[in-house]
Amino acid sequence: MKKLSKIIGLIAVLAFFGSCEKDDPTIGDIIAPTNIVVTTEIVGQDADNPFGDGTGIINFSARANNALSYKFVTPGGQQMSASGNAAITFTNVGINSYQVAVVAIGTGGVTSSVTVDVEVLVTYEPPADLLEKLVGDGSKTWRIKSEKKGHFGLGPVDGNVPVEYFGVQPEEKAGSGMYTDRYIFDRDGTFTHITDSTNDDPTYNPEGTVFGRENLINELGGVGGGTQQEADVLNYPLNDYTENWGLIAPGGVETLTLTGKGFIGYYVGGNHQYRIFDRSVSNELLITTNDGNGEFSWWFIITSQEPGEGEVDEPFSSVYNDLVWEDTFDVDGAPDPDKWTYDLGTGDNGWGNNEKQSYTNNPDNVKIEDGILKITAKAENGSYTSSRIKTDGIYSFTYGRVEVRAKLPSGGGTWPAIWMLGQNYQTDIWPASGEIDVMEHVGNNQNTILSALHFPGNYGGNAVTQSTTLPTASTEFHNYSVEWTPEFIKFLVDDKVFHTFANDVSTPFNADFFLILNVAMGGNLGGAIDPNFTASTLEIDYVKVYQ
Structure with missing residues (x-):
């Protein structure tokens, strides 16, 4: 009966599209498009795979004389395309046949159409935990997480760094028509956009x-209107609607696909596919999609909790659980020379960052006392001393989980860091060696914890960074850690992920790195030093590496 109703609906649609309209003198001659030519390409199709690679994606290309735009109508919905090109995803598992109506639209909305029969293979079955996260008991409702920094932004097409070009601040787009939207993924495959x-x-x-992109937003077929603000259109009128949703995994990447005009957050056209970049955070998804202009990748954080609802974070589950190296600082005195060595002096130019301290190995600046490593920055007669210890040449490793339990110094100008540097830094000069900053903190921004990655194209002031808020950073011990794999690098505070970076073979983060602990003063990040500063200490309970 479902198939019959779809066929009847398709016939009705085609009958409507084949109807004629009277000329409207305000838009000139109305000419129906002619000579519609449609080509199809099943992704992954070859002699051994006549129905494709199992992703269910078919690329359509339509051309017609006197056509201004095109519409592709499938049993699951419809998709508009100004260019005549469309990537349509089918999600029913197995080899299935479909009839697709390709509609060429001319002046005044007059149309001509043809139908195309396609047959495609779908092999992907979504994991149960992802389905449960999206759907829940059938009443789960999603929204843009407007209270979280970077909940909306953009970067390069197919980029792997969230909001690399620009990310909004909390509630920055209030009043645009985006924050009141709600999205429901029903178990029957229906997507409802309120x-x-x-x-x-x-x-x-x-x-x-x-809320959406200029020109592209007109694909929604609303009544027009809205407010133009640079390249954005705010408050474009659109009623609630339903489409279909599905999950695919092209190239092994979990992807949410929506039919027709279905979209999330900010309308950008394109193929209406949202790559699921990170789903490790409870009640959240970090997703990204490319726009229909081929200009940017757009990023969104969505949540299934309403503002103010208490969140229960899923405990972080590491893939590395074998302890391979540690220092628990149990013996008072100097750091263990079998584990640590020192950087000394002022460096060639304030250690490359215009820092003001001179590093020493004096007990006043570095010592173990009562089971705690203490690195102390001090003001001394108009200058500053501190310490920087490292495992350079003693211990380095590739991939793993680093965990450091620490209490941070305070005071304007202090700049403590827990970080890692590529062991090949003497031959592959920084930033080619790569740098992983597990934790950085500056006393001039007391409640903020920073993470950063430095590598060619992204280093210094252009490093890939993220931050989280921690009001007790200098009064209590907290766990600062990084999970480093060939596929991703995740930064955590107290076992909660706040920064995820997609790692791959193109980065330097696939070779040995060593550990560094230090407290700098001033410099490019540390900023102005409080003239009343006397001393402050980075206290470390332990450093552990798991693989």
Whole structure:
């Protein structure tokens, strides 16, 4: 019966598209498109795989005389395309046949159409935990997590660094028509977009507004309107609607696909596919999609909790659980020379960052006392001393989990760091060697913990960074850690992930790195030093490496 209803619906659609319209003198001659030519390419199709590689993706290309745009109508929905090119994803597992109506649209909306029969293989079955996260008990509702930094932003096409070009601050896009949207993924494959979640009480009201990219947003087929703000269109009128959703995994990458005009957050056209970049955070998804202009990759953080609802974080699960190296600083005195060595002096130019301290190995600056390593920065007669210890040439490793339990110094100008440097730094000069900053903190921004990655193209002030808030950084011990794998690098505070970076063979983060602990003063990041500063200490309970 479902198949029959879809066929009847398709016939009705085609009958409508084949109807004629009278000329409208305000738009000139109305000419129906002619000579529609459609080509199809099943992704991964070859002699051994006649129905494709199992992703279910078919690339369509349509051309017609006098056509202004095109529409592709499938049993699951429809997709607009100004260029005539469309990548359509089918999600029913197995080899299935479909009839696709390709509609050429001319002046005044007059149309011509043809139908195309396609047959494609789908082998991907989504993991149960991802389905449960999206759907829940059938009543789970998602929204843009507007209270979180970087919940919306952009970067290069197919980029792997979230909001690499630009990310918004919390609530920055309030009033745009995005934050009141809600999204529901039903178990039957229906995607419901509520375009205004605030106007349904006491009675249902389908009216709402959305947020999107200029020109592209007109693909939604709303009544027009909205407010143009540079390349954005705010509060574009659009009623609630339903489409279909599915999960695919092209190239092994979990991807959420929406049919027709279905979208999340900010309308950018394109193929309506959202790569699931990170789903490790409870009640959250970090997703990204390329726009229809081929200009940017757009990033979104969505959550299934309403503002103010208490969140229960899923405990972080590491893939590395064998302890391979540690220092618990149990013996008072100097750091163990079998594990640590020193950087000494001022460096060639303030250690490359215009830092003001001179590093020493004096007990006043570095010692173990009562089971705690203490690195102390001190003001001494108008200058500053501190210490930097490292495992350079003693211990280095590739991949693993580093965990450091520490209490941070305070005071304007202090700059403590827990970090790692590529062991090949003497031959592959920084940034080619790579740098992983597990934790950085500056006293001039007391409650903020930073992570950073430095490598060619992204280093110094252009490093890949992220931050999280920690009000007790200098009054309590906390766990600072990094999970480093061939596929990703995740930064955590107290076992909560706040920064994820997609690692691959193109980065330097696939070779041996060594550990560094230090407290700098001033410099490019540390900033102005408080004239009343006397001394402050980085205290470390332990350093552990798991593989």
